[in-house]
Amino acid sequence: MSGLGIVFRKEVRENLRDRKAVFNSLLLGPILFPILFIGLAWFSASKQMERAEQVLEVPVVGAEHAASLVAFLEQQGMVVQPAPADPERAVRQQEVPVVIRIPDRFGEQWAAGEPAVVEVIADPSRRASEIPMRRVKGLLNAYSRQIGFLRLQLRGVSPSLAVPVMVKDVDLSTPRSRALLLMIFLPYLLMITAFTGGMHLAIDSTAGEKERGSLEPLLINPVPRWQIMSGKMAATTLFAFASLTLTLLAFRFALPFMPTGALGIDLSLRMQTIGRILLAIAPVALLAAALLTLLATYARSFREAQSYMGLVILIPMIPSILFMANPVKPETAMMAIPIFAQNLLIGEIVRGESVPWHWLGLSSGGTLLVGLALAAFAATLFNRSRVMFPGS
Amino acid sequence: MITVRDLHKSFGKVRAVRGISFEARDGEITGLLGPNGAGKTTTLRMLYSLLPPDRGEIRIDGLDPTRDAMRIKRTLGVVPDSRGLYTRLTARENIRYFGRLHGMADEVIGARIRELVATLDMADFIDRRAEGFSQGQRVKVAIARAMVHEPQTVLLDEPSNGLDVMSTRALRGYIRQLKASGHSVVLSTHIMQEVAALCDRIVIIAEGRIAADGTPAELLARSRCESIEDAFVALIGTDEGLLA
Secondary structure: OOHHHHHHHHHHHHHHOOHHHHHHHHHHHHHHHHHHHHHHHHHHHHHHHHHHHOOOEEEEEOHHHOHHHHHHHHHOOOEEEOOOOOHHHHHHOOOOOEEEEOOOOHHHHHHHOOOOOOEEEEOOOOHHHHHHHHHHHHHHHHHHHHHHHHHHHHOOOOHHHHOOOOOOOOOOOOHHHHHHHHHOHHHHHHHHHHHHHHHHHHHHHOHHHHHHOOHHHHHOOOOOHHHHHHHHHHHHHHHHHHHHHHHHHHHHHHHHHOOOHHHOOOOOOOHHHHHHHHHHHHHHHHHHHHHHHHHHHHOOOHHHHHHHHHHHOHHHHHHHHHHHHOOOOOOHHHHHOOOHHHHHHHHHHHHOOOOOHHHHHHHHHHHHHHHHHHHHHHHHHOOOHHHHOOOO | OEEEEEEEEEEOOEEEEEEEEEEEOOOOEEEEEOOOOOOHHHHHHHHOOOOOOOEEEEEEOOEOOOOOHHHHHHHEEEEOOOOOOOOOOEHHHHHHHHHHHOOOOHHHHHHHHHHHHHHHOOOOOOOOEOOOOOHHHHHHHHHHHHHOOOOOEEEEEOOOOOOOHHHHHHHHHHHHHHHHOOOEEEEEEOOHHHHHHHOOEEEEEEOOEEEEEEOHHHHHHHHOOOOHHHHHHHHHOOOOOOOO
């Protein structure tokens, strides 16, 4: 067996015996992420249901100016509440989500056949305000349309003349592709897992080895340093990959518990899909291992290495956040950008789209190239005595 | 057999080693004696090819560490200043790891560990995890893993650091055994009693240079002192750092 293989086997065995490493790399992510994800989904789904079905209770200012409008609203199930003294303040203080104000001139405008102004006071930047506001607007629009049609009919005009264009939705999204809306978090969680999965091992096998004073004896053995370094990186990669696999499997078994039935969403992860995701993300595990080992080798102690890791975690987050904020259409050129490419690919795979082989090849090739460059650089660090033995 | 000629090594502005030459013969124990920071560890690190010298020449059984690093490492047994063990592995696994890195087959390693367990008296803890080992146990494992491949030349950096009296006695006994079986042993220390008790030749290093070199008797004669302790002080010119 080569030196690389011996170091690899020893690191894996040693870290499997470390409860902290096993917990951090192999259990924390796979347990925590699905629970977090599904918990959040349950919470937001139930909140949305609640808001959509809740009895709409809205204070109305100046209800006396528009008796028939108020009667219509009440007929539709809205409960009219007494108006607060200062409606803007009440909304701003979040005492009520929305307030309707009927100005004094409403009757005048109504009688003159002008559009009569009704104000809806709300703060849509508050999530609690958004749904009641939409529902109130919907009711007011319905009333406006109804009266408009009546007025036309009274004058002997067909109401359909007032609807020159009829918009009809043709929804091409499938239950699987709609799942992406919820699954948009999956690439993000997987990218983070690719980095966190091997983190403990990367630190333990470099900075930790320095701190324990076992690095110098190790380097005295007749094995080229690049092989020692590569063995450690290989073990880190394996841990990251194992963590990714476990996370995906955990999602597979947790997803049936998602509150999706009512939303018409198909949220299963088939084994085949998991396999394809792992294939796409494997090069990221190597890239992460190289980067983590590189940084942890610079550090003198476990603690110093850990302080770098907070920053490293930002790297997989940046492309994911960019993508969440500004979804783009995947194109061939994007596949050359490590991490970003895998984000897009996982999105496509989860949507159930077929991913062209050259995309997979390009993304893996680009990522592996960067990963190997980092790994080569990390291996040279092992030859620098100032980095390896800061005391000397 | 080690020959060192005019060795130099600097770290930035710090000139750690400036012109060290000595010889260490087979079947002899050579002691590098000097106060802390004299350049002993740096010299040893250049011998086991961890650091390249700036200038000078090293030959270990005819091999040059700067050129034949891998071959030299196979003939060297080194117990460096830092002797960290892998605490989640047992003593046996620690030793076996190094044996494998030397390219030894598992059966050969197993047989060799049996020998070392007997010589170094490690039967009590050989299959225990290294977590919580005493200093003495740790040093024994560090020696065993350095000796697993039966090296001809043995380099020991401050081997008795942190050991109690009994462990120190056992260690000295082992070092004498190595000498008796024809190994070339080099040890560095800042403890005078250690060289007095063990060494055939003494190389006194101060501020990166050789202050004196010879057998204990020669050093006594040269310094015209009664005790070896006075001789060291007279030869170095100060007793700073030597009175451990």
